[in-house]
Amino acid sequence: MKEIIRKKMAASPVLRWTVLGLVSFTMLTGYVIADVMAPLKTLLEQQLGWDSSDYGLFTSGYGWLNIFLLMLIFGGMILDKKGVRYAGVLSVGLMIGGTLLKYWAITADLGGAVSSFSIGGHSLFSVKSQVLYATLGFAVFGVGVEMIGITANKAVVKWFRGRSLALALGINVAAGRIGTAIAMFGSLPLARMTGNPGAPLAVCLLLLCIGLLSFLVFCVLDRREDRETETLPGTEKEEEFKLSDIVKIAKIKAFWYITILCVLFYSAVFPFLKYATELMIQKFHVSPGFAGAIPALLPFGNILLTPLFGSIYDRRGHGATIMLIGSALLVCVYTLFAIPALTANWMAVVLVLVLGAALSLVPSAMWPSVTKIVPYRMLGTSYSMIFWIQNWGLAFVPLLIGVVLKNHCIAGTVVIDGVVSTRYDYTLPMLIFAGFGALSIVFALLLRREDARKGYGLEKPNDELQTNSTTKTQIP
Numbered sequence: 001m002k003e004i005i006r007k008k009m010a011a012s013p014v015l016r017w018t019v020l021g022l023v024s025f026t027m028l029t030g031y032v033i034a035d036v037m038a039p040l041k042t043l044l045e046q047q048l049g050w051d052s053s054d055y056g057l058f059t060s061g062y063g064w065l066n067i068f069l070l071m072l073i074f075g076g077m078i079l080d081k082k083g084v085r086y087a088g089v090l091s092v093g094l095m096i097g098g099t100l101l102k103y104w105a106i107t108a109d110l111g112g113a114v115s116s117f118s119i120g121g122h123s124l125f126s127v128k129s130q131v132l133y134a135t136l137g138f139a140v141f142g143v144g145v146e147m148i149g150i151t152a153n154k155a156v157v158k159w160f161r162g163r164s165l166a167l168a169l170g171i172n173v174a175a176g177r178i179g180t181a182i183a184m185f186g187s188l189p190l191a192r193m194t195g196n197p198g199a200p201l202a203v204c205l206l207l208l209c210i211g212l213l214s215f216l217v218f219c220v221l222d223r224r225e226d227r228e229t230e231t232l233p234g235t236e237k238e239e240e241f242k243l244s245d246i247v248k249i250a251k252i253k254a255f256w257y258i259t260i261l262c263v264l265f266y267s268a269v270f271p272f273l274k275y276a277t278e279l280m281i282q283k284f285h286v287s288p289g290f291a292g293a294i295p296a297l298l299p300f301g302n303i304l305l306t307p308l309f310g311s312i313y314d315r316r317g318h319g320a321t322i323m324l325i326g327s328a329l330l331v332c333v334y335t336l337f338a339i340p341a342l343t344a345n346w347m348a349v350v351l352v353l354v355l356g357a358a359l360s361l362v363p364s365a366m367w368p369s370v371t372k373i374v375p376y377r378m379l380g381t382s383y384s385m386i387f388w389i390q391n392w393g394l395a396f397v398p399l400l401i402g403v404v405l406k407n408h409c410i411a412g413t414v415v416i417d418g419v420v421s422t423r424y425d426y427t428l429p430m431l432i433f434a435g436f437g438a439l440s441i442v443f444a445l446l447l448r449r450e451d452a453r454k455g456y457g458l459e460k461p462n463d464e465l466q467t468n469s470t471t472k473t474q475i476p
């Protein structure tokens with residue numbers, strides 16, 4: 001079966017790359033919406049009367065259902081049980097539903113209504129109804145966008161295994177980064193031009209509908225390919241995903257090493273971005289109008305570098321070593337960020353660019369490496385477990401950094417744009433991020449040792465897998 005799939009797909013490279021384009025475009029449309037409200041914080045406060053805690057609640061909504069109600073894990077199981085087509089359409093449906101609710105909440109006139117929650121007559125908390133509905137919408141969207149992330153991974157693996165897999169997964173990640181860049185640069189100008197904070201969301205909804213169409217075209221191609229494969233002689237029925245497979249995944253040591261490496265690594269990069277603008281202003285004395293542009297360089301570097309490193313992994317191997325180098329770069333970058341005497345603007349730019357290289361190295365090797373550790377039929381659940389644990393880090397590390405800043409890093413006041421603001425010393429937060437990097441190195445080393453013991457082939461070129469299946473995992 002495995003060989004037949006490979007031969008068929010090898011025969012149609014145009015189809016394979018078309019499939020990658022379709023799935024990646026759908027994911028891109030989701031990733032735009034994930035970040036589209038971030039540049040609008042001030043506008044929401046000015047036009048809708050939100051305050052920072054309203055915005056904080058809204059932003060945190062992204063992870064609620066995924067983390068606390070385990071929706072991400074269920075999403076992964078649905079993906080393994082029902083397949084990429086079903087899971088993909090469901091994901092986009094959830095994204096559209098969630099975004100519609102959010103759009104309605106932001107544009108409807110709710111007359112300043114407040115929703116209160118109480119238990120046994122004791123008031124727990126009150127929140128503006130508009131914020132509550134927008135948050136619920138974002139929570140539903142969060143389930144859909146995380147699910148499309150793992151669905152895209154599995155779809156790409158299905159079509160590309162043994163054929164430039166890491167390059168394809170790298171292009172898929174790059175599509176996500178293009179989505180982030182569009183949101184970062186397009187959202188605020190559009191909202192300002194129209195005078196309506198809901199306008200970027202309306203455009204995104206339209207984009208998402210095109211994303212749905214794109215995914216439906218993928219479904220047609222994927223189904224046709226499945227049917228043709230089924231009719232080939234010697235085709236056996238795929239082994240189905242079982243609930244007990246979760247226990248099997250949990251018993252794989254290398255799976256845990258890669259998961260812990262993932263949460264540590266991503267927790268050291270994405271939460272940093274939430275504070276990076278302020279760091280640029282306060283430590284590197286960049287003007288407030290320009291400060292956001294330096295961290296915004298990060299996704300741009302990734303767009304080129306992630307596919308490039310993926311291609312190196314495909315042709316030359318060294319997957320675990322690539323992750324090790326990416327983790328080591330984190331330590332260098334954050335240690336340099338922590339040094340109080342280094343305050344030159346160019347230094348900040350260089351460090352962000354090196355951070356971008358790290359954020360290209362690790363994902364380019366991490367996502368394809370999972371396919372060498374876990375069998376294909378369990379891949380959706382495995383990715384969802386990794387994403388779930390990663391989401392805990394992404395939700396709570398920014399909080400940790402906020403608490404550390406408030407309690408240990410206040411260093412007087414500073415005047416920014418004529419307003420007296422608290423001055424923070426960012427040394428400790430940067431050392432915390434460097435610590436995450438150091439721990440990532442430990443888990444990358446453990447992963448490399450485990451690979452040497454078990455022979456997963458993480459250091460071998462992915463393209464070799466086409467003819468030389470030395471790993472323990474195979475497409476059923």
Ligand SMILES: NCCCC[C@H](NC(=O)[C@@H](N)CC(=O)O)C(=O)O
Nearest residue numbers: 146149150152153172173176363387
């Ligand atoms: N097919 C997508 C691969 C994952 C890309 C990865 N995204 C995540 O890990 C998300 N769970 C977290 C997020 O998007 O914030 C990435 O590198 O963006």
